[in-house]
Amino acid sequence: MPSPGRLVLVVGPSGAGKDSLLREAAKTLAADRHIIFPRRVITRLSHDEAEAHDSLTVKEFIEAQGQGRFALSWQAHGLHYGIPVSLLDELKAGRTAAVNVSRAIITEAAARFPNVAVLNVTAPAEIIAARLAQRGREAPADIAQRIAREAPRSDSWVETLTIVNDTTLEAAARAFTSALLQLSKESYAAAV
Template identity: 35%
Template sequence: MNGGRLFYVMGPSGAGKDALLGYARERLGDSPASVLFAHRYITRPESAGGENHIALSLSEFAVRKAHGLFALDWDSHGCRYGVGIEIDTWLDAGCDVVMNGSRAHLSRAVKRYDGRLHLVVIHVDTAVRAARLASRGREAGEALAQRVAHAVEWTPPAGVPLTRIANNGTLAAAGETLVDLLVERST
């Protein structure tokens, strides 16, 4: 296999994916490992909190999609999400790439990155997840209850490496598990 691997990080809202990715990015900042973190383009204002993303209007998103500038894109929770085609260049250059992906649209990633994909599933207890979602303040009341209850059924694709990380405790505990995986796989 030529090139790098795509670490496709998945899990429900509130699992702590963004916090873990931020932790790993910071820890690997001075590392000799060739690990790059993809940002997402989202039709959500930057002021909405959560992950560090590039905010686009619906029309900006549509123009980029029409020009084929997304390697992967999907709709979820009333927003559009995209990951730029720059990740293909990074992978072809031999770098490992880490991205925050969607369980519901995993099949597209499997098709495009067959043989280069490594799934990372972040899981968390429901009570911990509910508290995290409430603390970020994007939803309240019934909307929050619906977000907590939202479940995506998916089946791990055959032959694709998969790592599960529990994120119920400290950020450092789960974060070091992710860092160890990325360093181990990039050497």
């Protein structure tokens, strides 16, 4: 029986580029069946592939949550987010799963899953503000409030790698993919 896989929690402020980096890593690692990229469920309509997710209404989400259909779920920015329960089978099969989650659930996830690491994506405040403005989802005052908000703290014992996404998407994607491979290989090496 394979050892538990590794859950890589991809965190960072909105606008840091998490979804873009996950999308690029998924393309680069498409042939690697050991690393997977579970699709999130969000109570917001998916407008484009910039943030590919499945959509549910709040009522549908709460029903699904009550039926145990999420391995992880949380609320942030007035929305509900979930990672499908199929994640558990992937981890049991020894795979590494990279998922975009809220920083606020790192401690909970680390307590629930035996092999967790964090891949923290960040960027300077002015770059984040410009990216959020370009999305057009929030008013300038809401963007300023997001930038000013302090990041939730997590347990320092959770292995964490940080990627600063402040140059080109290609450069950041290379660094992100390399870090993800490193975390996956550490997990695989520990299992054998």
